[in-house]
Amino acid sequence: MTATSAASAAPTASPETFLQACRAAISAGYVLTEDADTVGYLTDQRGRYTGKALAVLKPGSTEEVAAIVKLCHQHLVPIVPQGGNTGLVLGSVPDTKGNAVLLSLTRLNRIRTVDPVNNTMTVEAGCILQNIQQAAAAEQRLFPLSLAAEGSCTIGGNLSTNAGGTGVLRYGNTRELCLGVEVVTAQGDVMSSLRGLRKDNTGYDLRDLFIGAEGTLGIITAAVIKLFPQPKAQVTALAALRTPDHALRLLSLAQARCGATLTGFELMSDFCLQLVAKHFPPHRAPFDKPHAQYVLLELSDSESEAHAADIFEAVIGEALEQELIDDAVIATSIAQSKSLWQLREHISMAQAHEGKNIKHDISVPISRIGEFIRVTDVLVQETSPGCRMVTFGHLGDGNLHYNVSPPEGVKDTDFIAQQEKINRTVHDSVDKFGGSISAEHGLGALKREEILRYKSPVELQLMRTIKQALDPHSLMNPGKVI
């Protein structure tokens, strides 16, 4: 952090000396160096990439994390922190230099305290998201962060990437769900800001600087997260409609009528549901004929299921009358509701079954989504004639998974060769629409170069200044973000 600490750091005499010191700090059993033990940690979620590391270290407490980071700082050993290793942008695996340690937070898995009156929970970074959801439910509370990897991702990873998911419309991103953090700085100091306060204006917002920094400024070891009252009922509906612009108008109507009870608003094109029906035959849209677009709506009601269903019927009646939608079903049982959500949840898998595809996790201002899709679809067709758009996502947040599958009959390898060209087309268009090329996945190593094209020089310079100030030796997750 200061010139003094920089001067005191010196490269390690030998990696073995360093590893011996690590074994002394956290016990030898948690210093993994055999390939068989480490490969799972060093390979990314999709199996695309395997990095190298001096060792995988598994400290068991914040103090042990701090001890390891101090050793790394002293020996100038880079650190790659990792939670559940479910990230999609190569943010939690090391590069192939082999000079870094991988620091797994999974042993820091205690729920330290639950305070149902304050509506907060203090959790360690390695807690699995689903376990946190369940611990909240046991106290009749809701922790609303929800995403596909919830059975294996950790809250430390969710915080470090500011994860999104399906509840953002009502509850915000992970950033908005956190009141305080405990962080081990790049120097190995412990910053403990675990105050469960809704209001605290006593200086710079250090919390939000570490949230979303993907471990490049320090290591989040624990957090105070926000809980909410459990809704009495959740009701789901599926609306069929003509265009994304109609979906936008439906969104405005539903927000006006439902306020904060509208907790989900997901767009899916007909082609998405065609793929689902093809690869997972029992799952199909519950309408007589296909429609161009579908919207999945969810209400979370604090009164009753009957009340939620009444509201939905009124909204859908009004939407039919205004010709915003052409048809709709409201789930009248939990089973029906699940089956509607499964349409949405099977899209990614169906797309994978169809073959290789090129994914984009983008956001634009909500009001511009219709125009963005129209304009960008044309540009992508010019770039890669015949390719098929798999467009779906969190319309209520302006966040689309704007994915591209190859034209029928085109080989995967021929298609993937076009990846860079297609990415450029999509990202340039996103930029023109004032959007983001990474809405909820982060930058990691994958989009680190890409962002240089789209972020302003002033923003990049501020990011570099902060990185340099907090981590002058560039030891924290090097090669990621900046």
Next chain:
Amino acid sequence: MTATSAASAAPTASPETFLQACRAAISAGYVLTEDADTVGYLTDQRGRYTGKALAVLKPGSTEEVAAIVKLCHQHLVPIVPQGGNTGLVLGSVPDTKGNAVLLSLTRLNRIRTVDPVNNTMTVEAGCILQNIQQAAAAEQRLFPLSLAAEGSCTIGGNLSTNAGGTGVLRYGNTRELCLGVEVVTAQGDVMSSLRGLRKDNTGYDLRDLFIGAEGTLGIITAAVIKLFPQPKAQVTALAALRTPDHALRLLSLAQARCGATLTGFELMSDFCLQLVAKHFPPHRAPFDKPHAQYVLLELSDSESEAHAADIFEAVIGEALEQELIDDAVIATSIAQSKSLWQLREHISMAQAHEGKNIKHDISVPISRIGEFIRVTDVLVQETSPGCRMVTFGHLGDGNLHYNVSPPEGVKDTDFIAQQEKINRTVHDSVDKFGGSISAEHGLGALKREEILRYKSPVELQLMRTIKQALDPHSLMNPGKVI
């Protein structure tokens, strides 16, 4: 930001040379140097303090702000940014050295765009909060930030202090209401991050670093703020009860029953309402006999007034049955609702009419508020026997205005002499309860020394590191925050 820019800066040859350059940059009419013109800007809101400045500068655009900051950087002239000058902690007035300029943002008062579909508005820093509320209402939208000074405070000040107010329970602090900012850095560069995106994970959270920094890291010149659907109805109730602990249990019940429609939950002790009744006689609690504590509840409903009233009746019925409350009224007209709110809104003025008082803007975890009041009341009595507690505030946010009036018959001057001792007692107790000594007012110059006692050395060091990195010459609002 860099060593190079540091090296290029040199003290001004003479203040007059510098002021000439300012006149050239923003036109002479907006460079105020006469005492009669500047005194209003240099005196704090409460009239306690008047600072000195080389000049008051009133740029008319972001570019002019940048030009001024570049000149200040070049001539090493400190800058004190100011919005509506309604702050309570001496954060927007200069010290008495007279070497700084006061930079008023009030001419940057355009609402640049409103996007009702994206539910966003792009506003300049000098826009008055009430004007923003009205512009939102004109589009059938709600901008929910609401506080006593809304008729004269500016959104730039609200952002720079992360203002709170009465809507935090449902909508969050100003931080949570902002999607993007435009900032002039300490070097005079313009960082334009005015993207109206709900999700954007492409690097460090620069936005939140400038929000709440009280102008010590850069100057916020514009922002994209979030709008919400306007509620169909707002209904108010006043509950009478025995202790703050009963109020807490009522809060949990109301949150479970009302979810996000509960938008206000304000605690007021009987003594607060006694003062209001004494100094503003028409305003009194609408009950036959006094009760120890009162809670003002507000529901914002997206259906109808009748629906909101039904929910309130159910909650109040249940609370009476559980003996959480002893009595309650639900306002059945807008006039009744206003008169209930006026009880709350007259407390500060009533307290001022009663004489000098010592104010504390504190927060603790919501679950600990009852215990905090019990314990701290005893400590304050030991410190200043006979003094009278004026305790009220945003209970739903854990934020109390924990104010102290002198014992009856004690002279103001004798009482104010005890200020430091009483502050110490209260703040030490807040700290023991894991709370904050500035929940919504910021640090400014007033609490800058005080926070050194309560913030951890690691947090303070991180704040200093960031300040040094972004503003190496300490030109941005010197003497504030850190």
